[in-house]
Amino acid sequence: MTRILADLPDEDIKWLDSQAAEQGKSRASVLREAVTSYKAQSKGPNDKDWLDQAFGIWKDRTDIGNAVEWQRRERASWTRPWDDDYEEVKAEFPDLFDAEDDRQRQIYLNMVARNGGQWTVPDK
Numbered sequence: 799m800t801r802i803l804a805d806l807p808d809e810d811i812k813w814l815d816s817q818a819a820e821q822g823k824s825r826a827s828v829l830r831e832a833v834t835s836y837k838a839q840s841k842g843p844n845d846k847d848w849l850d851q852a853f854g855i856w857k858d859r860t861d862i863g864n865a866v867e868w869q870r871r872e873r874a875s876w877t878r879p880w881d882d883d884y885e886e887v888k889a890e891f892p893d894l895f896d897a898e899d900d901r902q903r904q905i906y907l908n909m910v911a912r913n914g915g916q917w918t919v920p921d922k
Contacts, residue, residue: 879903 807816808818811825818828841847862868875894877887879902910916 881905 814828815839821828856862856865859865865867871891871894874887874891875896877884879899880885884903888899
């Protein structure tokens with residue numbers, strides 16, 4: 799076992815001494831137990847327990863309807879006029895798009911057509 803030297807505030811030393819006296823142990827023994835307890839509670843950088851705790855957390859939600867459909871709709875709302883799947887997503891969720899989106903889509907398509915099928919940043 800390795801010995802260490804640690805600086806602690808006087809209040810903490812008094813508390814440690816009182817804990818040791820109550821438990822009939824040495825100060826060092828109380829410190830070792832505290833470190834062991836802290837280690838057991840501490841999460842390492844590779845700990846993934848939170849994933850298990852969160853898995854299925856939305857399974858009983860009733861406010862969103864079908865969770866898979868809700869998620870698909872949310873992702874569809876991220877679609878922009880210059881995305882390759884714009885037409886496909888718009889066909890499935892037409893209410894997410896408006897005339898301005900279609901206008902922006904046409905501007906994008908015209909730009910691509912002028913540049914031989916490649917999108918490029920215009921020169922200033």
